[in-house]
Amino acid sequence: MPTRWPMHLGLLAVLPVVDIAMGKGRIPIHRVPRAQTTYNRVPVLNVDTSLETSNQFAYLVSINVGGQDFMVLLDTGSSDLWVVSSDCTTGDCAGVRKYSKTPSFTSTDMPFHLDYLMGNVSGTVGSETVTVGDFEVTSQIFAVANATNGLGLHGTGNSGIMGLSFPAEASIADTTGRTVVENLLSAFNDTSRRFFAFKLGRDQDSSSFTVGELDPTYANSTGDLTYNPVFTSGGAPYDYWKLPLQSLTVNGTSFSLSKSRAARAPAPVAVLDTGTTLILGPTQDVARFWESVGGARQTTRGWEVPCNRAVVVGMVLGDGDTQKEYMIDPADISWKESSVDGEWCLGGLQGNDGVFSADWLLGDTFLRNVYVTHHAASDSQPPRIGLRGLTDPTVALAAFIADRGVDSGPPAQVRTRADHTNSLTGGDICGIATAGGFVAGVAILVLVFTFTGHHHRKY
Numbered sequence: 001m002p003t004r005w006p007m008h009l010g011l012l013a014v015l016p017v018v019d020i021a022m023g024k025g026r027i028p029i030h031r032v033p034r035a036q037t038t039y040n041r042v043p044v045l046n047v048d049t050s051l052e053t054s055n056q057f058a059y060l061v062s063i064n065v066g067g068q069d070f071m072v073l074l075d076t077g078s079s080d081l082w083v084v085s086s087d088c089t090t091g092d093c094a095g096v097r098k099y100s101k102t103p104s105f106t107s108t109d110m111p112f113h114l115d116y117l118m119g120n121v122s123g124t125v126g127s128e129t130v131t132v133g134d135f136e137v138t139s140q141i142f143a144v145a146n147a148t149n150g151l152g153l154h155g156t157g158n159s160g161i162m163g164l165s166f167p168a169e170a171s172i173a174d175t176t177g178r179t180v181v182e183n184l185l186s187a188f189n190d191t192s193r194r195f196f197a198f199k200l201g202r203d204q205d206s207s208s209f210t211v212g213e214l215d216p217t218y219a220n221s222t223g224d225l226t227y228n229p230v231f232t233s234g235g236a237p238y239d240y241w242k243l244p245l246q247s248l249t250v251n252g253t254s255f256s257l258s259k260s261r262a263a264r265a266p267a268p269v270a271v272l273d274t275g276t277t278l279i280l281g282p283t284q285d286v287a288r289f290w291e292s293v294g295g296a297r298q299t300t301r302g303w304e305v306p307c308n309r310a311v312v313v314g315m316v317l318g319d320g321d322t323q324k325e326y327m328i329d330p331a332d333i334s335w336k337e338s339s340v341d342g343e344w345c346l347g348g349l350q351g352n353d354g355v356f357s358a359d360w361l362l363g364d365t366f367l368r369n370v371y372v373t374h375h376a377a378s379d380s381q382p383p384r385i386g387l388r389g390l391t392d393p394t395v396a397l398a399a400f401i402a403d404r405g406v407d408s409g410p411p412a413q414v415r416t417r418a419d420h421t422n423s424l425t426g427g428d429i430c431g432i433a434t435a436g437g438f439v440a441g442v443a444i445l446v447l448v449f450t451f452t453g454h455h456h457r458k459y
Contacts, residue, residue: 025133025134025135025210026133026209026213026215027061027210027211029198029200029201029207029208029209030059030071030204031057031058031059031200031201031204032057032058032059032158057364058158059073059207060074060157060158061162064130064132065128065129065142066099066100067102068097068099068100068102069097070159070160071156071157071158072158072159072162073156073160074209074274075275076164076165076198076272076275077240077273077276077361078161079165079166079168079169079171080114080143080161080170080171080172080179081130081160082112082142082143083098083099083142083144083145083160084096084097084098084099084159084160085099085123085145085146086100088145088146088148090147092149092150093147093148093151095157096157096159097159099144102128104128104129105128106126106128107124107126108126108141108176110124110125110176111123112125112171114171120147120149120150120151121143122145122147123145123146123147124144124146125142125143126141126142127139127142127177128142132184137180139177140177141177142172142180143172163180164180166238166239166383168238169239181196181376184211185211187212188212193213194212195211195373195376195386196212197210197213197219197371197386198210199218199370199371199390200274200364214373218371218388219371219388225371225373225387225388226386227385227387228244228318228319228322229381229383229384230384231244231269232382233264234263238377238382238383241271241273241385243269243272243317244265244267244317244319245268245315245317245360246316246317247316248314248316249314249325250289250414251311251411251412251414252312253412253416254414254416255288255289255292255414255416258282261359265359267319268359268360269360270315270359270361271358271361272362272367273362273363274363276361276362276364277363277364278346278347278350278364278365279349279362279366280352280360280361281349281351282351282352282353282359282360283351285351286349286350289349290303291415292415293305294309294411294412294413295309296309296347302346302350302351303347303350303351304347305334305345305347306345306409307339307342307343307344307404308334308401308405308407309409310400310407311330312327312330312393313333313349314326314393315328315362318387325389326366326369326370326389326391327369327389327392327396328365328366329369329391330396330397330400331399332366332369333348333349334347334348334400348365349365370389370390371387371388371390373385373387374386
């Protein structure tokens, strides 16, 4: 008898009906600049360390709820779907499209609440017909947000979040209904099609989000990708899209990492998360990384690096025979979109000791360099992640130098030795707990780097 790898553990009396125009699993992604309006919100899971003056972007998808169109954040670091209700009168949700209840809406009278470090959302749970691309889901469970505070939704014009992670981390109980991603994947009788894939673009036209099919722009067959099972600790439920992160490389030299804090993890654990702008890792590793790169400095906004500092960084992900190095464009390490004066750029890697069920968060500065598939569990195998590297380091470096100018600094001197102790840092003790992958805006960086946040939820 084959082993059952459950993606959803709840029992439902009635399952939603999912209709799809078969073969049309493409869903447009909109790369939207975040308006520089409010900067007082920092979700607890994913700390966005970009500047008030940065030209950052969010990745949104269009959905239809009860015949009404909304833009929501595409988020692989959370599991719930919620949209702002017409009953929301707080200033935070002013200026965005709001959902008005329809005859097809069914209320469960269950309360919904999520706390973020500098904001929160609350409302009630109900069900409604939800359309995502060519997928139509009847009786989709979601939250109607009657109040949002400190999230600055009008900064991107989004009306909520579409979480694509595992139901174990959903705030809406799995006994109430299935998550959006579970319902979307249930449309396919062929279990090999129960996956979604994305590519985050560097411009408005190069992003991709598909369900049940590959985008031939980035992969022609499943053989083009390298697959690894999603990491879980012992018999714990799957929570986030996690992979082992064996090491980094800096200009081709291996850069070892500190021992994982996750139970029974043979290597550091990384979460792939579209809701995080940057790559976040343990402060001691990140400090040693920037010391290796050379020329960097640490300020109140985080690690900064000269905008012309040319360094090629790789991440070795996976385990055993499927370990593979994925290269990062130098422009994602020296982040020009977050430059203040054109001379110093925000580093694409920043330190954060407050993530407890993983060691690293691989956000957009990594994800723009890969094509990723996320596969549901089947009777024969656990959930898995497929990756294909898309960045040619030689081409990317040449383009970087042509854009930024020649780097006249000394060569990087890689400090390869990592501290493998398990001692807790101050960030571990009073670190930032996590609420979901939604990043609504820019961090208050003093809170980020001094770890004075409050525990609201676990990650």
